[in-house]
Amino acid sequence: MDGGVGYVDVDALKATELRLGLPGSDEPSEKPPPPTTTTTTTTAARPSKRSLDEDRAARREPSEGGRATSTRATKAQVVGWPPIRSYRKNSFQAMKTEAEVAGLYVKVSMDGAPYLRKIDLEVYKGYKELREALKDMFKCFEGCKGSEYAITYEDKDGDLMLVGDVPWEMFTSSCKKLRIIRGAEAIRGLGSSQ
């Protein structure tokens, strides 16, 4: 582009320029202007005019707008807006946060394995996927002794439960850790169910 050609010329010229100053201490050549960050505001065409108090409120709160790329809510939340009673707001969010807090990463232990693993339950859509994933994960430990095993989990109350009885969402929200039981113990437990 023009700029590029120009630079070459300028540089050449500069080399021959008589200047005061130590050699090598060139002024940095004019860089092309940095690409403008597209500040797409998350809400549609915002008018530039805002009420005085809006500005005041914005200054009080951490700066809003301009951060378009993050997926979570970027806007600074104003107190009491939108006008939903916090009781209701909390109820809507309760289910979501419960799942997030309780069911995310859980430890998985397998009888006989030297170390435990951790998995994110949210990644799986259901029990089938979970079983596949666990099978994959502990493939290396499956000895030739036989592959009878039962997948159990410890729930909120600390009880050892068999995986698969309750609806998936209930499971993810109450599962604290997983334990894969192998061998005779597993067969005994599996006798009644399935």
Add this chain to the structure above:
Amino acid sequence: MREERSDMSEDEDGGGGVEQKERWGSSHGGGCCGSAKSRGGVWTDPPPPFSDQVLENVLENVLQFLVCRRDRNAASLVCRSWYRAEAQSRGELFIGNCYAVSPRRATDRFHRVRSVVLKGKPRFADFSLVPLGWGAHFSPWASAMAAAYPWLERICLKRMSIADDDLSLLAFSFPFFKDLTLICCDGFGTPGLAVIAEKCRHLRVLDLIEAYLEEEEEDEVVDWISKFPQTTTSLETLGFDCVDSAVNFEALEALVARSPALRQLRVNHHVTVDQLFRLMVRAPQLTHLGTGSFGPPAALAPQGDVMEHEADLVSAFAASSFAEITADELKPVIHHCHNLQKFWVLDTVRDEGLQAVAATCKDLRELRVFPLNATEDSEGFVSDVGLAAISEGCRRLRSILYFCQQMTNKAVITMSKNCQELVVFRLCIMGRHLPDHHTKEPMDEGFGAIVMNCKKLTRLAVSGLLTDKAFGYIGKYGKSIRTLSVAFAGDSDVGLRYVLEGCPKLQKLEIRDSPFGDPALLSGIHQYYNMRFLWMNSCKLSIRGCKDVAQRLPRLVVEVIRDRPEADEETVEKLYMYRSLAGPRNDAPPFVKIL
């Protein structure tokens, strides 16, 4: 129904017009029989000595038929005799602002009250705008009523702070107590509920609507459900969806089984879908059923019997409003609900779901669509499309509360034309200052059309980008508006002036974050005694303007609330002013300054 008139010039004592007026009409004497010609007339002979009492007895019997409080207020102004007769025959006492009158004054005037409705904090308290401890304590009222109204049957409280001891006092003071309805109240817990359940043997209604119960440790929670009498109860309504702690389900099931009159039941989120089904089986006579929320997200898969039940319900199962139902889950259910009149739902049903509602629920009267994500920039699930669809299908709609991320004037105008029965129109476009999604113009025309076309409109909440023009419309056409909620709207003082000068029926005005200052505030001086209250926060008011109003209107209590001590003295962050016969209250916390 005549609206009470309280022009300053008619007031003999120069006081304000409050709902329970202590005013004497201009025609004294016992000769008023209610006929037009004797009013204001002069009696030539002194009236016979007993006629007063006889007349008052007759009057009382006649006035008994007057139920509407506004009619009663008007009747009480005719003359002393009518005033007394009305006071003796008023059965329901409605106090829109617990600080407008002292409990003593109310109980002194009205002796035979059976039902009390009492409201406390301003509505914006729901949105954390009123600091904790502001007031609205029920205790003084409880004490006064316990002494004065032994036959009290019903109490309905809204946004009051109630202690367990107050509930205990109620339970022990009113042997005929039947109905306790608490809306957005706080301060009490399961011990209070237990006393009510146990002692109020004739209880018909126990309805807790969005109450904030006190936090209780597991061992502090009282099993209040078990405290109901073991015999057949007269319960008609039981609502406890806002109670956080689990209830004893066996006791609940047994209670439902021995309550043949039960029509309305709202349980909390601890009751699972299966348990809910069991309850429905026990109480097939239910007309209203709701849950606080479902435990694990459960799709509303139609199951045989359940569907028949749902068809009978007047207010929908999904009226729980906390279930994240998608359009696909809603459609098979809503398809059966032809009689549905009241529907509260999350916006997860999307425009598509609302279209399904519009297609079936031709008799819908009240719709509320709440946002799953109550934030400004979340993905919107419903929009102008849903609103327009509802307006096409539900012509009898009276009340709507609609949260959305985008809206158009066109859709709002369409609703204004289709839904002529609208009494309440509350539209919340969650992004502040958002214009019409398509045209990028302000939402002035949409809201203008609403006030212009919906002649019965008494309550309006506006949002989106609004200029003073919108307020011009409201002032010009909103002649029946009693409650107006404004947020992040308007350009200048002119906007507020339009409203204060144009809306004669205005009772409740709540404004936040709008550029209205002292001149606008002062322009409403003629109006404030006619109103129940004015709330303004984060506007452009100063102490000087508020003091000016306080000086000019002695019967107005002007509260300046400062919740940040470091804020400067001149600006007024929060203003709450209300007419009052009681004068400045003596229970104001330190952050409240009464001018």
